[in-house]
Amino acid sequence: MYKLDFASPIGVIEIVGTEYFISSVLFADREEIQFLQTNVTPALLLNCYKELDEYFNGHRLEFSVLYKLEGTAFQVSVWEALKNVQYGQTASYKEIAQLIENEKAVRAVGMTNSRNRICIIVPCHRIIGANGKLTGYAGGLWRKEWLLNHELKHQLILS
Numbered sequence: 001m002y003k004l005d006f007a008s009p010i011g012v013i014e015i016v017g018t019e020y021f022i023s024s025v026l027f028a029d030r031e032e033i034q035f036l037q038t039n040v041t042p043a044l045l046l047n048c049y050k051e052l053d054e055y056f057n058g059h060r061l062e063f064s065v066l067y068k069l070e071g072t073a074f075q076v077s078v079w080e081a082l083k084n085v086q087y088g089q090t091a092s093y094k095e096i097a098q099l100i101e102n103e104k105a106v107r108a109v110g111m112t113n114s115r116n117r118i119c120i121i122v123p124c125h126r127i128i129g130a131n132g133k134l135t136g137y138a139g140g141l142w143r144k145e146w147l148l149n150h151e152l153k154h155q156l157i158l159s
Contacts, residue, residue, distance in 0.1 A: 003035040004045045006052050010143045013120075015048050022048050022067040024117040027139040048121075055120065058154035061087040063121040071115070074105075078112040085126040088155030090148065092130045114138050120147070 001023065006013040012028040014035065019042040028034075037046065047065055052059035069076045081099040085091045091099075093109045100109075113134055116124040125147040129135040137144035 002042055002045055004041055004049055004051050005033045005035045007033055008056050008148050010078050011139075013052065015045050015052075017041065017045050017048070017067075018019055019044060020066070022031045022065055022071070022118065022121075023110065025052070025067075025119055025121055026117060027143065042113065043121060047101070054119065056150075058150070065121065067118050067121060069122070071112070074100075074102075074108065075115065078109050079116055079118070079122050079124075080125055082113070082116070082127065083124050087123075090128045090152040093127055093135075094130050096127060108136065110136065126151075 001016055001018060001100045004015045005028065006015060006114065009140075010027075012030060013035060014024070014026055014028045015022060016024040022044065036088045040103050044066060051060055051063050051065055071079070078096060081096050084099060085127070093106050093113065094103070096113070097103050097105045097109045113127050116122050116138075119139060120123070125139075125144045126138060134144055134148075135143055
């Protein structure tokens with residue numbers, strides 16, 4: 001596994017992967033860049049870095065990097081469903097449960113959402129409570145709010 005840090009406006013994001021797929025894109029619990037590009041950094045990680053940079057600069061609506069979702073069949077179905085929530089939009093945990101045709105699994109959807117290892121690219125930050133309020137985000141609610149506001153701000157420009 002290779003690692004590469006991206007300095008986002010809301011904290012360091014650690015990209016982890018191989019030559020073939022990204023395995024995680026997560027906010028790091030540190031303020032300094034630790035993993036820099038080297039001559040052995042796979043092109044896929046460099047592409048992920050580039051796409052994150054475009055996203056944070058308001059120039060990217062969707063991601064094209066190859067990643068691997070690792071989890072149970074239920075977890076993967078939830079994470080796949082998250083990709084249906086478009087840039088600048090939100091959905092509730094209940095709506096995701098309905099999308100995977102398991103309406104009673106709202107709490108399980110919430111737990112699975114919090115275990116997403118491909119943040120931003122698999123947009124778990126776009127999932128909110130049924131009442132429209134922001135609820136849990138592994139990266140912190142303040143980051144979730146920032147990401148949603150960022151997308152709303154750039155949505156009209158990019159559409």
